[in-house]
Amino acid sequence: MNSKILMGCLFAASMLTTSCSLDEDPKGQMAQETFFTCQADLDASIHAIYEKLNQTQSWTNPMYPQWQGDDMTANPGSNKQAVAALDGFSSDGDNKGVTDAWKLHFALIKACNFVIEGAEKTPTSKEEINIALGNAHYWRAYAYFYLVRVFGPLPFITSTDLDVQNCTVASVEEIYDLIVKDLKFAENLPTSYSKAPRNHDGVDAWATKQAAQSTLAAVYMAMAGYPLNKGAEYYGLAAAKAKEVIDANGTYGFYNDADWSHVYSMGRNYNKETVVGIDNNWNNGSWDHDSELTSCCRFEGLGDGGWGDAWGEIAFWKRYPEGPRKDAIYAPKVTFQKGTKIYRTVDWWEIAAEDVWEAVDLKNDPAKDKEAYDKEIADLEKKVAEKPEEYRKVSTGKYEQRTFKKGDQYIAAYHPMFAVYTTNCDPSNSNIELKQPYDYTKPNYTNMTNGRRHRLIRWSEVLLWYAESAARSGAADLTTAKEYLREVRKRAVTDFENVTLSDGTKVAIANMTADQLAEACYIEHGWEVAGQWTQMVTRRADELRMNELKKNFDYRVANPEVVVAKDATGKEYKAKESVSVVKNTWAGDNSIYCPYPTVDVEKNPLLKR
Structure with a gap:
């Protein structure tokens, strides 16, 4: 990292406070007046965004809310009480998963706001300014998309100026409107970059037009479902946006690797199955954060330092x-x-x-x-x-x-x-x-x-999003949608043509009705992202959209034994979940959404549900 970039990163890090309160440090405002004096300043401000972006996923704490999904659970003991509480839908405002998710994503938002406010002051080309602004709008949308699905209504912060910041709590719909607006702006980004660190190892590290379009498809799907329930119209918007990416793929070159073991292989860390990724520890770029996840899935006590987080x-x-x-x-x-x-x-x-x-x-x-x-x-x-x-x-x-x-x-x-x-x-x-x-x-x-490069959106997801959204929007011809579901499954499962639906019935893809196809794609996406809390659309996010998180809650409260295997003699092996649900009465959105961090509620009394 050269000194100019380092100075910019440190500067941006120092001015980005993380709570919406009346006692924020205003010194960042003064610094902006003397920043954006050259292209190097503009680059440094974007590198600061990526620095903050890395920190939202470098370790598991900010991702703990994703443990509400039915794919993951937690160790009820050890030092995992924070994630176990979220897994059991019974967190409080002091939970480190809650506080880290909040502060790190708002730090990213403020880094983006800094660029959005100041980039146009830079004496450089209009093209470079638009690239900077596009990246800032894209990652602000990303941060708010994460937060709104975890916390619901949020502070609406679109400025670094304390006098004009809106610290009231905006509705979920208002936050989504901002996300859509940001992503539409980001659709003006280039489809590719030519040099490092924007492009390296054959992939684009900075946000692109197709990244914005793919993310819009996911956002429209979220808006179609719970809690906004905008329905078929928005599924139609999602299908159209995903199809724009698919139709232009002759230029982009995305693919599904034929061998599933390659999907997350470090040997193919920079692959074209990834549509949107977060780079870590790239030695010629500005970010220097590692991915701290290699030990997270290995259980404790196996002799190789596993943390057993998930x-x-x-x-x-x-x-x-x-x-x-x-x-x-x-x-x-x-x-x-x-x-x-x-x-x-x-x-x-x-x-x-x-x-x-x-x-x-x-x-x-x-x-x-x-x-x-x-x-x-x-x-x-x-x-x-x-x-x-x-x-x-x-x-x-x-x-x-x-x-x-x-x-x-x-x-x-x-x-x-x-x-x-x-x-x-x-x-x-x-x-x-x-x-x-x-x-x-x-x-x-x-x-x-x-x-490790964190794969936020993969090509298989874009195909599934199109197929599910087309089915839910009432598209007349679902032939292409069915083919996309088949394409995702054929490398993944032994019997790729026949899909087991949630009621246990098995249906051939060719014979599916629209409703069956939509459900099959929803289920398939769950298989694709299982255990991957770094995805933009996790299993928990899917279940929120379909208003199915209560099913997880009910399952964890009942905690039935599951027959997991039988030996040669017919003896059954049974197991139960380990996390207890402390608050065993479902409280609707108060169960779904995390509480606001206690320290921020104390600073900002407007943070009330």
């Missing part, structure tokens, strides 16, 4: 269709690792048939002295004597003795494990990441950060 929800995993996509989204097996060696591989529901209390063989562990080994054996023998019915013992010699506890599960989490963000390591060094599709049989990269 667990797979059991019922969703159970009905997830088999095929290459499921094998890429979820780890087909759970592995235990020591150094760079995988020493145990089990199914997540598997009950221990080996050691829980392990007396290490001296022959294989000469570093352990005989006295320590004898004490360990004695302790195990005492446990056997106290509860012999719970243990079995295998002995092949005094110092090769093992005592096992019956019936314990190998995996304390006892949930499916996502693999979306996990990567492998070099066999000789767990801190060296391999740039290849993730392979659960190989050792895992143990550094918590990497340069």
